[in-house]
Amino acid sequence: MRSIILIIVACVIAAAAGYGFYRYAHEGAVASEPLPTGLQLSGLDGKPHGFEEWRGKLLLVNFWATWCTPCLHEIPQLVKLQKQYAARGLQIIGPAVDDPDAVRSMLGPLGINYPVLTGTPDSMIDIMEKLGNGPGGLPFSILVSPDGLILDRQLGEFTPAQLTKLIEQHLPPGPAQ
């Protein structure tokens, strides 16, 4: 009887240890996967663009729209981060799931300092789905490594602290203060 109890206790401890080890090993880890190739977007001037253009940069792709209130709330922090981290290799781009005229009208008021792209609603939904956004909502962001691996994806707004931590984690160290 005593040995059965000991075995049960040992198993419980082992299960807890396994759970804890997994948590420890995966804390902060990211599931990297290659960015799908051949995804085409358009600039507001109608010129085609592919994500490959920004290879070599830490690329934050933020899908947004003028009708999306959380997107409009998030953009000022993206503008700030683009300015703050551009020299260290961060490039933000903002594909808009929206009418190009509506997008143009918001560029000034939002002070967007990074490339804004567009596409037909169907093509944008398709691209977002290929990038892991099953529900098709906005804002939707992916962080892509300089060599084209998806490091993170987020449906909904990032908090400023989350985003700063994520960017700092993947950029080379800045000059000593």
Add this chain to the structure above:
Amino acid sequence: MKTAALSLAIGAALLSGMAAADGFWPQKDGARNGASRDLLKADEAFRLIAAERDGKVLKLSWDIAPGYYLYRKRIKVQALAPAGARLDAPQLPKGEMVQDEQGSAEIYHGSLQADLHWPSGSAAPQRLQVSYQGCAEAGVCYPPQTRQIDVIDLSH
């Protein structure tokens, strides 16, 4: 023999713990990758149920999932058939007022019914094009949805 059985049981328990962690533990601190799995698609969040005509009134109804809402100002209805059919602006119930980055807006939760009328002398609409747009309370908005729907005539 006893030692082997004990080792096997402990090993199995260890693996079970890791498997449990794999299923329940978020992929990384700060990321809300789970949100993508938990959120509904637009068609599930905002179900356009029916367009029913009873006499001179056409009723259009939605079932909005808990945790989601539709914007009043983004609801548009257009008559597609028969040719020449027209509709007055939809009559919508009073919604809930909210304030956001784009000012104040009226939104709907739960069930929503719009009453539609058409000008006298105009044919009763038989097919509609309906546009609407909404968001999840979780802070995610969906692109405008446009659907075509046949009108069910309840007066026959």
